[in-house]
Amino acid sequence: MENADMSDGAAGGVGASPVRPPRLPADPGAGERGGPEVVRAEGLSFGYPGRTVLRGVDLAFRAGELVALIGLNGCGKSTFLKLAAGLLTPSAGRVLLEGDDVARLSRRTAARRVALLHQAAPAVPGLTVRQLVRQGRYAARGPLGMLREGDDDVTSRALADVGVTGWADRPVDALSGGERQRVRLAMALAQDARLLFLDEPTTYLDLRHQLEVLQTVVRLRAERRLTVVMVLHDLNHAARFADRIVALRDGRVAADGSPAEVVTRRLLAEVLGVEGRVGIDGEGGWPVCYPDHPLDSFQLLRNENHIH
């Protein structure tokens, strides 16, 4: 398996028909693959003064996919999501959302097509759960529409989807971290977009709440036929819940494929910089990794491309 070299292969295929052949679903209940392409990044680059974050990323996501983006801190995962949602302007390349260049779409039009849940959000004193979730309707209703009541069935559905209807009138500030994360997920769902981007949706959550959020995402993907792209730090979560894993390293795609293809010792070493073992879950059949220790010679290893 030559996952580590796929970035170069993918970079060449801008004009070609589907970059990758549809893969077999890793888990039986995941639904069909190979729907129409809904996101397509072409030669996507981005940098801040003095630091390049993304270097010519080519990626395409198909309708209905559940993709996990993995990589070390600062490898460009979050930046990729923001670029793909049109919240940043690339320094080179472009992103097509359902065929349209996202840079040409107005902020509202883009927000009707893609909802992005950021890693963290500031506290808003006094805002209730329902009021916050309702803010997700902004793109659909516009500034004047937000002054009216009504059109709240989408809000109510979003509240019900993540199971927070019971505390709709509680202030967001009074909730625990896990509850707050679900409420923010509901706000993103209230945008009613077909594309859902999640930037580390499980950060700061305990194990139970991590599973709760991820299972909610998996369920909604199936119920709403959403396309979900999420940044995850836990490789085991990615292997278990996603049907495709894209690994980024130094602003490039380092590996891209089903969990069974991607999650290998080599990935652990090359992309995440840890020595570890990979096994197969006895019941689910998905790969499980056991990271053992960080590789001291991470930089060296990368230059020599040397794997044991």
Place this chain on the structure above:
Amino acid sequence: MTPSDTLTERPARARHRARRALRVLRAPGVRMGVLALLLAVVACAGLLAGRGVTPGGVRAVLLGAADDPTAEHIVLQLRLPRLLVALVAGACLGVAGLVLQSALRNPLAGPEVTGVTPGAVLGAVTATGLGLAGWDSPTAVVVAACLGGFAGAGLLWLLTGRDRGDPERTAVYGVLVSAVLAGLTAVVLLVAPGELGSVVQWLIGSTEGRVWQHWNLLWPWALLWGAAAWLLAGPLTLLRCGDEQASAAGLATGRGRGAALVCAVALTAGAVSAVGALGFVGLLVPHLALAVFGADLRVTVPGAALLGAVVVGGADAAAQLLSRLLSSALDADRLTLPVGALTTCVGAGLLLAVARRRADER
């Protein structure tokens, strides 16, 4: 049913009823009604508190039964416009502060500390110093105060540059800009010392001597920009959720914030041109409004207007009453306490309380 059942049931039902009553009290409409009542009380106090006419005389004039032309003049030509100007200026400052704090996502932002009020004062004082405007030509003062307010906000805008999204930095630059503008005002006063009385009215804020001409200029302006502020309630609520969340939800944050700032500057400049720099109203009324009406700005923007009116109207009535008491106690006939001195003193205390509460919350 056993006796114990009824025993446990009765308190439960009472509690339920109490909770329902509380919920009714919590409804924004009810709170708005209570505030409106308070506004009426404050307005009456403002009409009655001044010198020269007894409460009975005021009542007679308002009922059209007065035969004293002096009393009629005092009530209808002096007290009534003064009261209305105070109320509307307070409403403007309250809304302007709420809009600013929401747009900059900074609970310590207010027109006073973002260069808007000092800029407006500088504009008005400069125009007065150059002989272009005075208390007897309110139109020119409004124009000069608006220009100054926009210049102050523009200076802040330029200075903050790339840090515009950062509330803390904006606050620091705002204090800086305000200090510079206040310094410039002092320079203008040294170079072209005007009538001391009118200058003090600018710097501290006063409602003395406001007449129907001021009112006629103020209310259309306040209505226009107040309506604009209410139309911005949607974007402003989103801006309070942070730029990242707001733009992910579909708001062009730069444009939304720009519109909100223009609205806040216009409201502040209007208020300053009418009553001068009333300290702390724009900074503190929004805190009260958010505490009373919650984070839904569709309700809280009108709520801040009502609260601002009540606060300034109340302060004006209190200032008149205090002036009357002080002048009789000190036997000084012409002693008047400017309303701005009162709002500043009370406001400083309240700000201390707010700051301490915020520190406790951390």
